[in-house]
Amino acid sequence: QQQVKQSPQSLIVQKGGISIINCAYENTAFDYFPWYQQFPGKGPALLIAIRPDVSEKKEGRFTISFNKSAKQFSLHIMDSQPGDSATYFCAASRGSSNTGKLIFGQGTTLQVKP
């Protein structure tokens, strides 16, 4: 029940295309859902996060869509750029305890071709 399942494992997108990464969770007590971006040799960095009281959050080219009833959330990267090539992790936590106590998905390696 503590797992967060992420798909696909890898993704190749043309420059300018839309990248979509999906995650599903089981624990209904989760109430904080961040996405992290990781470049080789670096630590994960927060990209965008959402709480279940909204169905969508947009920051620039990055959008989280959240479906509480289905217990799924997804990251959409619009107008994907080569600089977006990285590994993306979804995560979940119970904000009532500590938003840093995260359960991570397995990661998606995104390659954006020029």
Place this chain on the structure above:
Amino acid sequence: DAGVIQSPRHEVTEMGQEVTLRCKPISGHNSLFWYRQTMMRGLELLIYFNNNVPIDDSGMPEDRFSAKMPNASFSTLKIQPSEPRDSAVYFCASSLAFTTGPGGSPLHFGNGTRLTVT
């Protein structure tokens, strides 16, 4: 803001040796986390501290692992004795957790220590 600082960046050691990883959290943050990243298990939480006190160490794999936070600006993760299966990237992260009510600031990760045990 210097971010979370970890040292060393790389550590190569022989099986059976003691390994100590170090972390300096972001100034003002009151929560500190140690995560481990491997290909097989992904990113997993080992232990976290609030206000220098260990809160949850359920992710620490074995008694060979120990972590301390003697003050707000320093933490160590020690493995003794080390084994080849401990080879991984170890991340330290920090955040500002609210002491009253839910939520907090985002989690900020250091750049990790890549540990290789031969």
